[in-house]
Amino acid sequence: MKNAAQPKLLSTRYEREVVSLGELSARLGSNPLLVQASNGNTSIKLDGILWIKASGKWLAHAMQEEMFVSVELASVKEAVQNNKEIAPHYDLRDEPRPSIETPMHAILRHRVVIHVHSVNAIAWAIRLDGPEQLKERLAGLRWQWIPYAGSGIPLAREIEKKVGRARETDVLVLGNHGLVICGHDCYSAEKLLRDVERRLAIAPRRFPRPDTSVLNTIARSSKWQFPDVDSLHALGTDPDSQKILKGGILYPCQAIFLGHTMPLWPPAAVISKFKERLIGKDTTPPFIAVERSGVMLNKKMTSAERATLIGLVQVTQRTERSARLRYLEKAEISDVLSKGAHGCKEGVVMEEKANPIAR
């Protein structure tokens, strides 16, 4: 696939559209209920060229840095058709690469495509009865449920299968993943997103207050700190959230940024094993949840890990204990982690090494 950034100069009208996309991206990226860290991506199709968010970039920074990469639409579509990876050209490390979801953006026929990890949408997208539950909430909209498929070509092909027969579809709920909204321009796509968000909204469950007596033991170490976002304590104090998370991995970003298992400790273990297990060098987790007490953050936690954790808590607080959930399968998790290694996470980790817990 060729990078089309060089040869085409944008006309003033197109330039305005790319600026609008940047403004929209910054708005989406600054809402933690829609986008966490470098996830989420936006694109616009202009004259055979797809302008899409570069991999590893944070939508929130769209007005401060170069955000979009341009690629030839036809060559991405051809790659999807032939089931071929699209990125060998981007193996050079210093060159911004198009988002891993470029194939999905390319095959959708609308000019503007927004993909977000809306916590409300994910709370439905992890339920086995999600499609049934959403029938009424999304009634009247042109929407489709897309069963889970790995990012990149597999997801694009799954969408094509479903949307091929209903090209006008402009709302996609991605199983165990997130939400896609399409529109003719940024304004109509954002308006539709607002409508869908209103329909999907779930009030988060209340959770018991943290008990700091055990957490203070951890806080004595200079390597750990109390979270500055109160809702994070729910992972320690809310048994419903713990039950949900003990079941497995709910969606890809959870696996990529927070690991396979949740570090949930009983208070007694903190008191007896804290020194040996949580003050080590490389193996300490980015956070720890203590049953009935709350959560503490490792000061080495990156801002991407922190944003992902905040999103995860918002999802679990919107999920009923009794809901039957679909967790990612082992093979799906391995696939996610291998893509994460050369996809978004690599860029994020490199960006943040010098700046842990950058807010």
Ligand SMILES: [Zn+2]
């Ligand atoms: Zn995504």
